Amino acid sequence: MVGKEGVDEERRDFLLTATGTVGAVGIAAACWPFISSMNPTLDVQAQANTEVDLSGVAAGAMRTVAWRGKPVFIVHRNPEQIAAMAQSEGGKDPAPDRTRVQEPQWLVVVGICTHLGCVPNKTEDGWLCPCHGSVYDNSGRVLQGPAPRNLEVPPYHFVEPTKIVIG
Amino acid sequence: MAQRLIDWIDQRFPLTSFIKRELTDYPTPRNLSYWWNFGFLAGFLLMLQIVSGVFLAMHYKPDVTLAFDSVQHIMRDVNYGWLIRYLHSTGASAFFAVIFIHMARTLYYGSYRAPRELMWWSGQVLLILLMASAFMGYLLPWGQMSFWGAQVITSLFGATPLIGDEIVLWLRGDFVVGDATLNRFFALHYLVPFFIVAMVLIHLVALHHVKSSNPSGIDLADKDNIPFHPYFTAKDFFGLGVFLIIFCGFVFFAPEFFIEPANNEPANPLLTPPHIVPEWYFLPFYAILRAIPDTLGGVAAMSLSILIFAAMPFLDRSRIPGGARFRPFYRAMFYIFVVDVLVLAYIGSQPPGGLIFKIDVAATVIYFAVFLTLPFHSRWEERWLHARGLPPALRNLLDSASEPQPRREAR
Known part of the structure; x- marks a missing residue:
């Protein structure tokens, strides 16, 4: 139907590559809004910041607040706990x-x-995870498990001596 | 390596031969005009509607207390939610525009005739599925027009003799369009596209069996067919580019053009908006409904106005090929029909009244008269054309068609 004579092959290749490239970039760009729509909405x-007033937390007590839907433990440590933690380097993940x-x-x-996402329970000396028995101290450092x-x-x-903003 | 993988697959699955036979080497009449582009565009829009719809469904809540707000949430909070929603709402209108042109092309060129009746009828099923999907999707934003549109259309089923009230109650699952209705419309709006995709595959299998019709209306000799790729892939994608310029113009610059202002108000079952109209693509059929001042009669006429297209292969008795191209009388009727549909669409958008009603009745009579007189004037026209000699262009076409063609004239 179309004769091969007079066909500039180089020009053809250039046009085909250029068209294909623009098309591929266009399709990729058109995909972006759809991918982006699955990210967290405005x-x-x-909800990314949580403000917490600490004044009601007595020494030795703990409060759990929600931050980005996750629990955050805030412990008001007493002087003995502070002293004990200062002497320790932790266990498996020393810090x-x-x-x-x-x-x-x-x-x-x-x-x-940090094992599989359960919420550990508070104990006298730190936390114990109910799922697989990981033990944390009063600095949140893993000791065993x-x-x-x-x-x-x-x-x-x-933001104030007794007020924090998480996030 | 790649070739070895393809060889491995080809021994187990006809990959290469399938692509060759159905896509790259698929024989296509070389005289197809851009009117043959609209099937491809409809396929593109089906994909666009499915993709944008799936992403909207990730954020939408089908609950009467949450639905309207969740659409506002999509518009304001979801990243690019406004874009995805406007693609979907504009896409619905574009889908109907493309399908109506696709149908008009089939009517103009007589492509519904043998051997393409099953293509025409599967297309008819697709039109009804598309209408059902569009109607149910329109309820989901839960605005005033959504609610009252659904209220009116479900009420139409009340015209069913004897069990009308029970059917309406069953359709709605409530005494009015309510939470149960919204939930099931959402479920069905998500379901119907599966049927549409299946029916499109049937439509395509039929197409690839009988091959495309062409403007001449004559089965072309092999020498007049060219491979689909690259000729029609290039042509289809160029048409898609032109379509996308217009489509994106609406999406980005006039996205509310197809959205009734009243639908920006949450549904209120206690108050009907003063002027209630369906979406533009239902207007002609809505006008036919209103032309008959009897519920059952109006519903019957409206249903018939859509279903009567299926009768075209029987109504058209002429064996002159090429549809309206070589048939002056049929061509005139085609244009009368197009103008009549546009008049009905305008009438459907107007508040009912004295003069509007009279025009409505006249346009409805013309609508059905065009179909019902076709068996008589198509026969007469064929005799008349033969008596005065076929047009030279048509005679040349018939002479140039190769000898062993079993059917020179479309039946």
Whole structure:
């Protein structure tokens, strides 16, 4: 139907490659809004910060607050606990206590076991995870059990001596 | 390596031969005009509607207390939610526009005639499925127009003799369009596209068996067919580009063009908006419904106005090929029909009244008269064309068609 004579093959190849490239880039760009729509929506992102008033937490007590839907443990440690933690380096994932707190009397950790995501229960000396028996101390450091890492310290800062913003 | 993988597959599955036979080497008449582009565009829109719909469903809540707000949530909070919703709402209108043109092309060129009756009828089923899907999808934003549209259309089933009230109650699952209705419409709106995809595959299998019709209306000799790729892949994608320019113009610059302002108000079962109209693509059929001042009669006329298309292969008795191209009388009727549908669409958008009603009745009579007189004037036209000699262009076509063609003229 179309004669091969007079066909500039190089020009053909260039046009085909250029068209194909523009088309591929266009399709990829058109995919982006759909992929992006599955990311957290604006109202979910607006929940990213949690403000906590610490004044009601007595020494030795713990409060659990929700941050991004996850539990965050806030422990008001007493002087003995602070002293005990300062002397220990932790267990499987050694870290000095001062790297885990901003003010020694306030420990703030994400209450999700680093093993498989259960919420550990508070004990006298720290936490015990009910799912697979990981044991954490009062600095949130794992001492024994299958958990690979210490409890995560979330980003937070003090806006007042007794008020923090997590996130 | 790649070739070895393809060889491995080809021994177990006809991959290469299938692509060769049905896509790259698929014989296509070389004289297809851009009117033959609209089937491809409809396929594109089906994919677009499914993809955008699936992503909308990830954020939508089919609950009367949440539905309207969840659509606002999609518009404001979801990343690119506004874009995905406007693609879906504009896509619905574009789908009907493309399908109506696709149907008009089939009517103009007589492509519904033998051997393509099953293509026409599977297309008829697709039209009804598309209408059902569009109607149920329109309830989901739960605005005033959504609610009252669904209220009116479900009430139509009340015209069923003897058990009308029970059917309406069963359809709604409630005494009015309510939570149960919204939930089932959402479920069915998600389900119907599966049937549409299946029916499209049947439509395509039939197409690849009988091959495309063409503007001449004559089965072309092998020498007049060219491979689908690259000629029609290029042509279809160029048409898609032109279509997308217009489509994106609406999506980005006039996205509310196809959305009734009243639908930005949450559904209120206690208050009907002063002027209630269906979406534009239902207007002609809505006008036919209103032309008959009797519930059962109106519903019957409206249903018939859609179903009567299926009778075209029987109604058209002419054996002159090429549809309206070589048939002046049929061509005139075609244009009368198009204008009549546009008049009905305008009438359907107007509040009912004295003069509007009279025009409505006249246009409805013309609508059905075009179909019902076709058996008589198509026969007469064929005799008339033979008596005065076929047009030279048609005679040349018939002469140039190769000898062993079993059917020179479409029946």
